[in-house]
Amino acid sequence: MTIKTIIGSSDFAEFLRGKAGRFLLCLSNTKTANIPGITQAGIPGLLYLTPTLDAEFLCTGEVRSLGTIAETPKGVPTPGLITRAVHMLHPFSVLSLLDLGLEVKPKIDYFSLYTFGINPSSSIDNGADIPATDLFEKGLEFAQEYLCNNDYIILGESVPAGTTTALATALALGYDAHDKFSSSFKNAPSDIKQTVVLKALSTCEGVDDLFDKLSLISDNMLIFNAGFVLGLQKRKIKTVLAGGTQMAALLLVINSILKQTEQSINSHNLALCTTKWVYEDPNSDIKGLLEMVDFPINAYYVDFDFSLTQHPALKLYDEGEAKEGVGAGGALMYACLNGVTKEQITRKVESFLQ
Amino acid sequence: MTIKTIIGSSDFAEFLRGKAGRFLLCLSNTKTANIPGITQAGIPGLLYLTPTLDAEFLCTGEVRSLGTIAETPKGVPTPGLITRAVHMLHPFSVLSLLDLGLEVKPKIDYFSLYTFGINPSSSIDNGADIPATDLFEKGLEFAQEYLCNNDYIILGESVPAGTTTALATALALGYDAHDKFSSSFKNAPSDIKQTVVLKALSTCEGVDDLFDKLSLISDNMLIFNAGFVLGLQKRKIKTVLAGGTQMAALLLVINSILKQTEQSINSHNLALCTTKWVYEDPNSDIKGLLEMVDFPINAYYVDFDFSLTQHPALKLYDEGEAKEGVGAGGALMYACLNGVTKEQITRKVESFLQ
Structure with missing residues (x-):
């Protein structure tokens, strides 16, 4: 199991070998996820619970907010299984949660x-109704005051329907992202995701201001x-965006904000790491998304897969x-940088499903 | 190998995953251990050496104060083997010793x-003769001045005949603990432990004051x-009591002191962790002891056993x-929280006996 470079150089990752990393999980609901068939990230009818359950499982190994319906994530192969396995095999120095608009707060003590004060956002097909400037500034402020005495931050996310909103965002900001996100968008016009994104884009027609667009879509x-990542880079805090095309979209948003405000970023301490499944996905193009970012960026994937298991x-x-x-790609990078093996992760993930 | 919750929630333990823990070993002699047949915790005739040898072995891997009699703990399966194994596989951040009345000081440098200035206590069958108020205050003061720059403290003990004095203490304080400590007390009247505890209780007859009782029994x-644990909780220093029924008795002592002084404790940062052998012992009831404590407490055991070895x-x-x-239960919790496996601990403990 090794870290492969998508763009940039391996030095950023190698420098972090053996160093102390903390994991921050961003949790958010968008009502876009309530559109039937838009996402498979969770339990049908209970999709809004996914970030809550991911947070509970990552921190405690238990799924609590489902009540008596289910006690284990069996049958729900959230990538959080991988992140939890890494945390058990070589714990993150700190594990913290950011509530960026949750329907249901996770039932967790101590962490x-x-x-x-952020509310879940509305569905993008009718305008997401996000106070975008305010949220961006909250992120900036949090970065200014956030105490990090570890060597780096791994920033993961759990947002059901987040690839849909990421795709819509990238398109609304003018990036040629059509064939670079999930393939479902390339399919027949009846495709739900395409319909939603097209409807969302129509709400932005005639809207010029960047933050007004973000508020809608x-x-x-x-x-x-x-805001948070820009603020962390001003403080030169090493940050690994742990995710795939959503985190690439985050870089595109940052890119657009910098352009509009005629500012620049020292991105020397910023990287992205995702999974092999994202990198090799024939229906999306994370490298293509990253190449549309104007500042230099280090991006990696880890060649972990489940070839060592028979679990269906x-x-x-x-x-x-x-x-x-749930930051699986970044967690796998952290595992690689600390001597954890593919075999160990596979066995640990299997143990969750027994 | 996992951490199981006895009472409370798993969150306290999970929050400590990967965090830096220091191990403090409390060492003490009570002349109660000189009563023939009262304990098996050590070498017959040399029982008073047990805490000294445990300290030496835990810190250095060598048994020094036995002179030429024995160089290894072979045949003396102290639970300190487990704590030492954990320390070798994933070292505690700090390892320190507290001399709470030793006959023989351990031969250790650097630690x-x-x-x-605490002397070994006398046998409880004739009054333990402990300056209890003074000792309690020494504990409180030590907690106030103790520098801890790690995330938590694991507090273990090595006190031969300590379960006898713990049982006598719980009974003298009025707790219904008869069937909750070791079974030997439930046996025939000839049973040595029962005789000693009954005699000890008789020394407390007519004694009302809590500290006067503690002085005797x-x-x-x-x-x-x-005192030490109460003081640590005032400073909100996370503390794991590493032990079984003795550490439960410590909680009962704290409980009685709080009641008498009409004070309360914020026990949010306090937990107990013991072994599977204590938890599953049919002749004692650690859960029952813990349920007699009036403040909330997190208590765990680790399901480690020696099923992977053939060593007799x-x-x-x-x-x-x-x-x-020797804090084996807490050490096993620390092992779990840092990715050490049952197999690793078993092999390491076996290596000490070769």
Whole structure:
């Protein structure tokens, strides 16, 4: 299991070998996820619970907010299984949660759950109704005051329907992202995702201001983190965006904000790391998305897969059914940098499903 | 190997995953251990050496104060083997010793050995003769001045005959603890432990004051740590009591002191962790003891056993011959929280006996 460079150089990752990393999980709901068939990230009818359950499972190994319906994530192969496995095999120095607009707060004690008074956003097909400038500034301010005495931050996310809002955001900002996100958008006009994104784009017609566009078509995670990541880079805090095309979209949002405000970023301390499943996905193009970013960026993927298991729920990953989320790619990078093996991760993930 | 919750929630333990923990070993002699047949915790005739040898072995891997008699702990399956194994596989951030009344000081250089001018206590069958108020205050003061720059403290003990003094203490304080400590007390009237405890209780007849009772019937470890743990909680220093029924008795002592002084404790940062052998012991009831504590407490056990070894001395643990001590339960929790496996611990403990 090794870290492969998508763009940039391996030095950023290698410098972090053996160093102390903390994991921040961004949790958010967009009502876009309530559109039937828009996402498979969760339990049908309970999709809004996904970030809550991901947070609970990552921190405690238990799924609590489902009540008596289910006690284990069996049959719900969230990528959070991978992140939890890494945390058990070589724990993150700190594990904290950012509530960026949750329907249901996770039932967790002791762990830091940062709150910012952010509400879940509305569905982008009718305008997301996000106070974008305010959210961006909250992210900037949080970065200014955030105490990080570890060597780097791994920033993950759990946002159901987040790739839909990320795609819509990238398109609304003028990036040629059509064939670079999930393939479902390339399919027949009846495709739900395409319909939603087209409807969302129509709400932006005639809107010029960047933040006005983001208010209509984006999600809380992207807007808050645009501020948070920019603020962290001003403080030169090494940051790994742990995710795939959503995190690439975050870089595009940052790119657009910098252009509009005629500012620049020292991106020397910023990287992205995703999974092999995202990198090798024939229906999306994370490298293409990253190449549209004007500042230099280091981007990696880890060549972990589930070839060492026979578990059918995990084999779905290798078949392309699930690819990334809950910071799985960044967690795998952290595992690589600390001597954890593919075999160990596989066995640990299997143990969650027994 | 996982951490199981006895009472409370898993969050306290999970929050400490990967965090830096220091191990403090409390060492004490009570002359109660000189009563023939009262304890098996050590070498016959040399029982008073047990805490000294445990300290030496835990810190250095060598048993020094036995002179030429023995160079290894072979045949003496102290639970300190487990704690030492954990320390070698994933070292505690700090390892320090507290001399709470030792007959023989351990022969150790470099490691901190805190001393408080405490003498070994007398046998409880004739009055333990402990300056209890003074000892309690020494514990409180030590907590106030103790510098801890790690995330949590694991507090273990080595006190031969300590379960006898713990049982006598719990009974003297009015707790219904008869069937909750070791089974030997439930046996025939000839049973040595029962005889000693009954005689000890008779010394307390007519004694009303809590500290006067403790002076007669308890041991230094319980009284000093009642102050120490209370003081640590005032400073919100996360503390894991690493032990079984003795550490439960410590909580009962704290409980009684709080009641008498009409004070309360914020126990949010306090937990207990013991071994599977204590938790599953059919002849004692640690959960029952913990439920008599009036403040909320998180308590855990680790499901480690010696099923992976064939070594006869270690198999004695699985047969119930030895259960806990030298902070083995807390050390196993620390192992779990840092990705150490049952297999690794088993092989390491075996290596000590070769």
